Amino acid sequence: MIEPGRPRSRAPWPFLRFLGRRLAALVVLALGITLIAFVLTQLVPGDPALSALGPVTSADPEAVAAYHEKWGMDKPLPVQYLTYLGNLLQGDLGISQLSHQPVLDDLRQTIPATAELAFLSMALAILVGVPLGIIAAIRQNRAADHTLRVVSLAGISMPTFWLALLALYVFFFRLNWFPGGGRLDPGVLPPDQITGMYTLDAVLQGQWSVARDALHHLVLPAIVLAAFNVSLIMRYTRSAILEVVNDDYVRAARAKGLPERSVVLRHVLRAALPSIVTVLGLVFANVLTGAVLVENIFSWPGVGQYAYQASIELDLPAIMGVSLFVAIVYITVNFVVDVLYGVIDPRLRLR
Amino acid sequence: MTTAPTPTPVVAPPVAQRRRRRGPEVLRRPLALIGLAIGLAWFVIAIAAPLIAPYDPLAQEFELFQPPSRDHLFGTDELGRDVFSRVIYGSRLSIPLALLLVALATLLGGVLGALAGYFRSWVDPVVMRCTDLVFAFPAIILAMVVTASLGPNIRNAVLAIVIVAWPAYARVVRGLVLSLGDSEFVQSSRLLGSSSRRALVRDILPNVAGPVVVLATLDLANAILLLAGLSFLGLGAQPPDPEWGSMVAVGTQYFQYWWMGTFPGLAIFSAVIAFNFLGDSLRDWLDPRGASRDRGRGAQTP
Numbered sequence: 069m070i071e072p073g074r075p076r077s078r079a080p081w082p083f084l085r086f087l088g089r090r091l092a093a094l095v096v097l098a099l100g101i102t103l104i105a106f107v108l109t110q111l112v113p114g115d116p117a118l119s120a121l122g123p124v125t126s127a128d129p130e131a132v133a134a135y136h137e138k139w140g141m142d143k144p145l146p147v148q149y150l151t152y153l154g155n156l157l158q159g160d161l162g163i164s165q166l167s168h169q170p171v172l173d174d175l176r177q178t179i180p181a182t183a184e185l186a187f188l189s190m191a192l193a194i195l196v197g198v199p200l201g202i203i204a205a206i207r208q209n210r211a212a213d214h215t216l217r218v219v220s221l222a223g224i225s226m227p228t229f230w231l232a233l234l235a236l237y238v239f240f241f242r243l244n245w246f247p248g249g250g251r252l253d254p255g256v257l258p259p260d261q262i263t264g265m266y267t268l269d270a271v272l273q274g275q276w277s278v279a280r281d282a283l284h285h286l287v288l289p290a291i292v293l294a295a296f297n298v299s300l301i302m303r304y305t306r307s308a309i310l311e312v313v314n315d316d317y318v319r320a321a322r323a324k325g326l327p328e329r330s331v332v333l334r335h336v337l338r339a340a341l342p343s344i345v346t347v348l349g350l351v352f353a354n355v356l357t358g359a360v361l362v363e364n365i366f367s368w369p370g371v372g373q374y375a376y377q378a379s380i381e382l383d384l385p386a387i388m389g390v391s392l393f394v395a396i397v398y399i400t401v402n403f404v405v406d407v408l409y410g411v412i413d414p415r416l417r418l419r
Numbered sequence: 420m421t422t423a424p425t426p427t428p429v430v431a432p433p434v435a436q437r438r439r440r441r442g443p444e445v446l447r448r449p450l451a452l453i454g455l456a457i458g459l460a461w462f463v464i465a466i467a468a469p470l471i472a473p474y475d476p477l478a479q480e481f482e483l484f485q486p487p488s489r490d491h492l493f494g495t496d497e498l499g500r501d502v503f504s505r506v507i508y509g510s511r512l513s514i515p516l517a518l519l520l521v522a523l524a525t526l527l528g529g530v531l532g533a534l535a536g537y538f539r540s541w542v543d544p545v546v547m548r549c550t551d552l553v554f555a556f557p558a559i560i561l562a563m564v565v566t567a568s569l570g571p572n573i574r575n576a577v578l579a580i581v582i583v584a585w586p587a588y589a590r591v592v593r594g595l596v597l598s599l600g601d602s603e604f605v606q607s608s609r610l611l612g613s614s615s616r617r618a619l620v621r622d623i624l625p626n627v628a629g630p631v632v633v634l635a636t637l638d639l640a641n642a643i644l645l646l647a648g649l650s651f652l653g654l655g656a657q658p659p660d661p662e663w664g665s666m667v668a669v670g671t672q673y674f675q676y677w678w679m680g681t682f683p684g685l686a687i688f689s690a691v692i693a694f695n696f697l698g699d700s701l702r703d704w705l706d707p708r709g710a711s712r713d714r715g716r717g718a719q720t721p
Binding site: 096097100101104108217218221222224225226227228229230232233234236237241353354356357360361364365375376379380382387390391394395398399 | 559640
C-alpha cells in the first residue's frame with residue numbers, strides 16, 4: 069500500500085480523501101434522488117396546478133398560468149426539472165395540496181414526532197439486541213443459541229402492523245396499561261416547541277406531568293417498532309462476534325488469565341463493533357419503514373403518516389418532499405455509518 | 420489441463436462436490452424441515468383452497484362479528500363473511516404473487532448484475548448507480564410512492580416491489596461474477612476460445628446459483644411481508660378480495676373483535692417464517708462462515 073517514495077507525514081490525508089470521496093458520492097446520489105422524485109411525479113396524470121390551487125382559484129386562468137410559470141410547467145421537461153431544482157435550493161418544496169401549507173412547514177411538524185419514536189425504538193433495539201447477540205455467540209450451538217435463533221427469525225417474520233394490532237388489543241383494550249394512540253392524552257397541552265419532541269421539550273421546560281404523559285404514549289409504538297430490529301441486531305452481533313472469537317489475540321487474552329467476562333466485553337466486542345455499527349444503517353431504514361405502518365395504527369402524526377396520506381391523496385409536492393427528506397436522511401445516516409466504520413477500523417481508510 | 424471441447428469439467432467439481440458432500444445434510448436441519456413443511460402446506464392450501472374452505476370467501480351470509488366457533492373456526496367479519504375461508508383463499512393471492520415477483524426481481528437483477536459484472540466498462544457504473552438510487556429509499560416508501568403514482572391495485576403493488584427488490588440481486592450477482600470472472604477456470608475457458616456468452620452461462624452461472632437461491636428464498640419472506648404491508652395500507656389488493664394484509668387492516672378498525680385481524684396476521688407470520696427458516700438454513704449450509712451475511716435490502720422489511 070505505501071509507495072516507497074512517499075513521505076510518511078501524509079498519514080492524515082487518506083482519511084480526508086475518504087471523507088471527500090464519500091461526500092461527493094452523497095451529492096451525486098442526492099441529485100439522482102431529486103431526478104427520481106421528479107420522474108415519479110411526471111407519471112401521474114392530470115394537471116397538478118388544478119389540485120394545488122383548489123376548485124375556486126383554479127377557475128381563474130391567471131392563477132393557473134402563474135402556478136404553471138412558477139414551476140415552469142409550460143416548458144420542456146428538462147427545464148422543468150431545473151426549475152424544480154432551483155426552487156428546491158431556496159428551500160421551496162412547494163405547497164401541499166392536502167394541508168395547503170408549504171411542504172417544508174409540514175415536514176417541520178411531522179419530523180420531530182417520528183424522530184422521537186425512532187430514537188427511543190433504536191435505543192431499545194440496541195440495548196436488547198446486542199446483549200442477546202453476545203449471549204447467542206458465547207453459547208454457540210447450545211440451547212440458548214438455538215432458542216435465540218428461532219426467536220430472532222420469528223422477530224423478523226412478524227408483520228409490524230400485526231404486532232401493533234396485537235399490542236393494542238392486549239395492552240390498551242384488555243389491560244389498559246397504555247393509551248391507544250396519539251402523542252398526548254386529550255386535554256394535555258403540548259409543550260412549547262423547542263425540538264418538537266414532546267418528551268424532551270417537556271423535560272427541558274420542567275413540565276414533568278406532560279413529559280410522563282408523552283412518554284406513556286411513546287412506549288408501546290416504540291417497542292412494536294423495535295421488535296424487528298432487536299432480531300436484526302442480535303443476528304449481526306452474534307455473527308460479528310463469532311468472526312473474531314477464535315482469533316489469536318483473543319486466545320492470548322485468555323491465556324494471560326483474563327476473566328472470560330473481560331475477554332468478551334473488552335476484546336471481542338471491541339473488534340466486533342465495526343460490524344455492529346454497519347447494521348445501524350439498516351436498522352434506521354427499518355425504523356422508517358416500520359414507522360409508516362406503526363404510525364398508521366397508533367395515529368402518530370409523524371413523517372410515515374404524512375407520506376402515507378400524501379401517497380393516498382396523490383399530493384405530489386408532499387410526496388416529493390417526503391421522498392427527498394427520507395432519502396437524504398437515509399443516505400446521510402449511511403454516510404455517517406461509513407465514516408464511523410472508518411474511525412473504528414483504521415484499516416478501511418486506505419481502501 | 421486438457422483441450423477438452425467443453426469447459427464443464429473445470430467448472431463441475433466445485434458444484435458437484437458440494438452437492439454430493441452436503442446434499443442431504445440441509446434436510447437434516449430441523450428449521451429447514453419445518454420451513455419446508457409449512458411452505459409446502461401453504462402451497463397445497465393455495466391450490467386446494469376450494470376444497471378446504473368451508474364457505475365462499477365473498478359470501479356475506481352469516482351473522483356479523485361472530486367469535487370463533489365450530490361453525491366458523493376463525494369467526495366472522497364486519498360483513499358476515501367466514502374469516503377462515505377468507506384466510507384460506509388469501510393464500511391464493513399472497514403465495515403465487517410472492518413467487519412471481521421474486522422470480523421477476525431475480526431475473527431482472529440477475530441479468531443486469533451479470534452484465535455489469537462481466538462487461539464492466541460503462542454498464543457497471545450505470546447499473547450500480549441505479550441500485551444506489553433504489554437503496555437510497557426505505558423499501559416501503561418507494562413502493563408506496565410507486566404504487567400510489569401508478570394507481571393502487573395489486574398488479575402495481577407487485578410491480579413496485581419488483582422495482583424495490585431487484586438491486587439486491589444485481590449486487591450479489593455482480594459481485595460473484597466479478598470475482599468469478601477473474602478466477603482461473605473462467606480465464607482458461609476463455610483462453611480455450613469460449614465466447615463471453617458461453618463463459619457467462621456455462622461457467623459462471625452455475626456458481627452464482629447458490630447465493631441467489633438463498634437470497635430468493637429469504638426474499639420470498641420479504642415479498643410476502645411487503646405485499647401484505649402495501650395491502651394493509653390500502654395500496655395493494657382492494658376489497659372485497661381476501662388478502663391477508665387488507666384483512667388485518669380491517670381488523671384494526673374493529674380491534675375489539677380480535678379474531679378478524681389475528682388470524683390473517685398469523686397466516687402472514689407462518690408463511691414468512693417458513694421461508695425465513697428455509698432461507699436461513701440454506702445460507703448456513705452454503706456458507707457456514709456467514710460471509711454472505713450482507714444481503715443488502717434482503718434484510719429490510721416492514
